Amino acid sequence: MSQISFPYSTPIRPASAADETYHLALAYREETENFRKIAPAVIEQLSARHLFRMGLPKSLGGWEDNPTETLTVYETLASAEASVSWIVWNNHLACTFGRFLDSSARQEVFNNPEHVYANSARPEGVAVQHAEGYTVSGRWTLVSGCELADWFVLRCRVTSDEAQTPLSSGANLKLFFIPKADVDVIDTWHVGGLRGTGSHDIVVTEAFVKPEYAIDFDSPVDTDNRYNRLPIGCINAAGCAAMALGVLKAATDELVGLCLERVTAGKSPDLRDRATVQAAIAKSKTLLAARRLQLHSSVETLWNEAVKNNTFTDTQLADVWAAACEAARASRDMLSEIYAVAGTVSLYKTHRIERAHRDIYAILQHGIVQPHWMNQAGMAYVGLTPTAPMFRI
Template sequence: MDDNTSLNKTDLLPSDAATEIFPLAISAREDTEAARKIAPTVVKQLSESALFRMGLPKSLGGWEGNPVETLKVYETLASAESSVAWIVWNNHLACTFGRFLDESSMKEIYNDPSHVYANSARPEGVATVVDNGYMVSGRWTLVSGCELADWFVLRCLVVSEGSPTTLGPGANLKLFFIPKTEVEVIDTWNVGGLNGTGSHDIVIKDAFVKEAYAVGFDSPVAIDNAYSRLPIGCINAAGCAAMSLGVLKAAMDDLIDMCLERVTPGKSPDLRDRATVQAAIAKSTTLLASRRLQLHNSVETLWDESQQQNTFTDVQLADVWAASCEAAREARAMVSEIYAVAGTASLYKQHRIERAHRDIHAILQHGIVQPHWMNQAGMAYVGLTPNAAMFRV
C-alpha cells in the first residue's frame, strides 16, 4: 500500500487528539448516558481525528507507531467519559483483526474514513460452508457500539462436512466481516456501568459472507510492519488497563476538586481535613503513576522487539499481561476507596466519582483482565509454558 494515499486527515499525535476531545466528551456525558451510546458530536470528532482507526495501517488512516500512544488515548478519554474510551478501544481491536485480510479486502472494508467498527470475539454464531463462502447466522451478546457501527467483525463456529458442530477440541473458529445491512440490533443494554457503550445484542440470519471476508488468527498477515507484528491479546489487555487508570484519574481529580471547593474558613473539619481523604489522594497519586509506568514500559519492550522483528519471549508477554491485570485490579480497588472516603457526595451523579465507581466495575468484567491471566503470566515466570489460546496471539 502507498503511504501517500493515507486517509488520516490529522497531523496530531493520537494522544494530542484525545486531549482536544476531552472537554467535548465531558460536556456530552449526559447525552451519552441518556442515549446509551456516544453523543453524535463526540462520534464526529473521534472520526475526524482518526481515533477509531488507530489499529489500521497508516495508508488507511491508522497509527502504525508506538502502541504506548494508544494507551495514552484510552486513559485520557476514560478520564473524561469511560464509554467513549471503550468504543475507541473496541474499534482498535476490530481494525486490528483486519491485518488477517488480503490487501484488496482490507481496502474494501476500511476504505471510508467515517466508518465505525464493532466486534465480538465470542463464538456465538454458526457459519455453514457454501459455494464461494459461508452462510452466517447467530446472536451475539455485548456488542459494544453496535448502533454506531458500519462493519462488524464476528466470531463463528464454522460447520462443514466432517467438522465438529459444537465448540470444543477441533472446532473451526473464524472471524467474519459483515456490513451493518445484515445486522439487527436487539435492545438489551440496560445497565449501570459503561451505559454509553450501547453494548446490545445483535442478530444475523442467513447472511452470505464471501470467503475472503472470513479469517482466523492463523491467517497470513497481509501487511508486514512493526505494528502488525504486535500480539493482539496482551495489547488489548493493556488498553483495558489504560482505561481503568483513566477512570481512576477521573475519580482522584474529582475528589481533589471537592477538597478545594469545600473550604469553610473558620470552620473545621472540611473534607480535605479528613485523614482518610488525604491518604486516599496520596495513595491514588502514586498508584496511578507507578502502574502507568509499568504498563507503558512493558508495552514499549514489545514495540522495541517488534521493530527488530524479534520473537517475543513468554516472559516479555507475561510482563504485559501481569502489568495490565494488576493495573486494572488496583485501579478498581482505589476507585472504590475514593468512593468510600468521599462520603455521601459519591452518591450524586453530578460528581464524576459516582460514574467512575459504576464504570470501573463494568470495565473489570471483561475477560481480557480476569485473574486467570495472572496465572498464565506466573507460569512463564517459573519456566512453564503458558497454555491459554490468546496468550501469544
C-alpha cells in the same frame, strides 16, 4: 474500487487528538449516558481525528507507531467519559483483526474514514461452509457500539452442514467481516456502568460471506509492518488497563477538586481535613504513576522487539499481561476506597465519582483482564508454558 486519501503527511498525534476531544466528551457525558450511545458530536470528532482507526496501517489512516500512544489515548478519553474510550478501544481491536484480510478485502472494509467498527470474539454464531463461501447466523451478546457500526467482526464456529455442532476445544472458529446491512440490533443494554457503550445484542440471519472476509489467527498477514507484528491479546489487555487508569484519574481529580472547593468557615473539619481523604489521594496518585509506568514500559519492550522483527519471549508477553491485570485490579480497588472516603458525595450523579465507580466495575468484567491471565503470566515466570491460546496471539 475507489481509493480514499488519508492526509497523514502532517498528522496530529493520537494523544493530541485525545486531548482535543477530552472536553467535548466531557460536555456530552449526559447525552451519551441518557441515550446509551456516544453522542453524535463526539463520534464526529473521533472519526475526524482517525481515533477509530489507530490499529490500521498509515495508508488507511492508522497510527503504525509505538502503541504506548494508544494507551495514552484510552486513559485520556476514559478520564472524560469511559464509554467513549471503550468504543475507541473496541475499534482498535476490530482494526487489528483487519491485518489478516487480503489487500482487496481490507480496502473494502476500511476504505471510508468515517466508518465505525464493532466486534465480538465470543463464538456465538454458526457459519455453514459452502463452495462459494459461508452462511452466517447467530446472536451475539455485548456488542459494544453496534448501533454506530458500519462493519462487524463476529466470531463463529464453522460447520459444513446445518448440524449445530457443540462448541469444544477443537472447534473450527473463524472471524467474519459483515456489513451493517446484515445485522439487526436487539435493545438489551439496560445497565449502570459503561451505559454509553450501547453494548446491545445483535442478530445475523443467514448472511452470505465470501471466503476472503473470513479469517482466523493463523491467516497470513498481508502487510508486514512493525505494528502488525504486535500481539493482539496482551496489547488489548493493556488498553483495557489504561482505561481503568483513566477512570481512576477522573475520580482522584474529582476528589481533589471537592477538597479545594468545599472549604467552609466554622469548627467542623472540611473534606480536605480528613486523614482518610488525604491518604487516599496520595495513595491514588502514587498508584497511577507506578502502574502507568509499568504498563507503558512492558508494552514498549514489545514495540522495540517488533521494530527489530524479533520473536517475543513468553516472559516479555507475561510482563504485559501481568502489568495490565494488576493495573486494572489496583485501579478498581483504589476507586472503591475513594468512593468510601468521599462520603455522601459519592452517591450523587452530579459528581464524577459516582459514574467512575460504576464504570470501573464494568470495565473489569471484561475477560481480557480476568485473574486467570495472572496465572498464565506466572506460568511463564516459573518456566512453564502458558496454555491459553490468546497468550501469544
